Amino acid sequence: MKTLSTAKSHGGIQGVYTHASDACACDMTFAVFVPPQAADGPCPVLWYLSGLTCTHANVMEKGEYRRLAAELGLIVVCPDTSPRGEDVPDERDNWQFGSGAGFYLDATQEPFARNYRMYSYVAQELPALIAREFPADMTRQGIFGHSMGGHGALTIALKHPDRFRSASAFAPIVQPSTAGWSRSAFEKYLGTDEAAWRAWDACALVEDGARFPEFLIDQGTADGFLDDGLRPWLFEETCRNTGISLTLRMQDGYDHSYFFISTFMDDHLRWHAQRLA
């Protein structure tokens, strides 16, 4: 692991790091905020997964999480959203596939299966690195994210209910296997057999038996992607049918941007901190 930058902020350290990833077969960059409480011992870890087109940097710059994370004593880890590099196959003019659009799944189709393994990266490889390199209490982990990353948070929590004590999302995609803006990517990553998609779809995971005790979701009513791509009511119905506790808050007049995310960042940090205490 190589340190690209560190800066003191709110009494803690906001760093950016890079390492050679086995899972993605390329160098991967990620951001970690370590709060001042880490000087006194390991701190809980909160994972933030970003949305389409983002890198680690968007939420680091615009998410406004440091003030309260420093107060609550949370380590915040912000991975990239896909493998990147000259050797990584991509469709440069397609923002819904390839670079910036890894969908937190493990691709099975060529030529993408070698690099596009963001699930293995975020759920296995990077946690091991974080545990090794940072003052992290890995027995206390939460996960959240935005849009494609909100879906990543839901699915990874559903796959690892014993690892994560808390999960939430800002404006998540909830059923990518049926949304116009993600079906094409799923086909390229996973092939045409849609049965194989269900392991990477939050609603399908729950329908197929995955469980997590409770979720918090905030969704803006002025979000331009609400009806076509996000449709949180599908997840609401799935949770209702299976006894999962979902707090879905429709936030009047908010869009899909970081102006929305940062508005409700404090609420999410407190949600996680209470469950990671």
Next chain:
Amino acid sequence: MKTLSTAKSHGGIQGVYTHASDACACDMTFAVFVPPQAADGPCPVLWYLSGLTCTHANVMEKGEYRRLAAELGLIVVCPDTSPRGEDVPDERDNWQFGSGAGFYLDATQEPFARNYRMYSYVAQELPALIAREFPADMTRQGIFGHSMGGHGALTIALKHPDRFRSASAFAPIVQPSTAGWSRSAFEKYLGTDEAAWRAWDACALVEDGARFPEFLIDQGTADGFLDDGLRPWLFEETCRNTGISLTLRMQDGYDHSYFFISTFMDDHLRWHAQRLA
């Protein structure tokens, strides 16, 4: 005035606007945050002037001012740092002059005198526009900024002690007429007669009789520009000699970035809100 974008954030509206500026003889873009309290009547106005290389967008995205401005009921106006456009003379490979480096002064030298009039723009033209287009109580104004913009805030406050009730700065330049990174720009904007520079230099303004009751300055000790460009101790000495109250806080380990600014943003917003109440 034309609206480029608006987004709901923290209950208020973060907007970006453009208009044809007479002072700068080009189109100028600026950002305004209007807090929810504006629904009940005019709100005080806090001006934020950005540093070298920035546009209106940097502090809007990374400054983390909206949460507390929305709580305190402050309108926050974030102008650009220079005129811009194909017709505006510039030195594209020089980040300390021209685009992004207007230094909040009125240039007198050709070919810059036509456009580089950021003082007239920020101190006269834009306030008139804000008063006309926004629910602003112009009897309650404060001003702050960062680096070059911190110097802009100090000098504009010193020139208008009756207009501004409060002034503060993050890591300001305090004596640009003697700093290596600004002397070249001053010569191009103002000519070789250094007597003419004193009207655009915070220390010289105070030495020549300008007064403002009190300033707050935060400065990081790990700021790479501290010794060569910023040197707040020069302003500290000038204030001490003239009875101006200066709260200069040296912040251990902080650099020159928005990670530093956002850390102390709350303190500055409260400083201004108390004086604008």
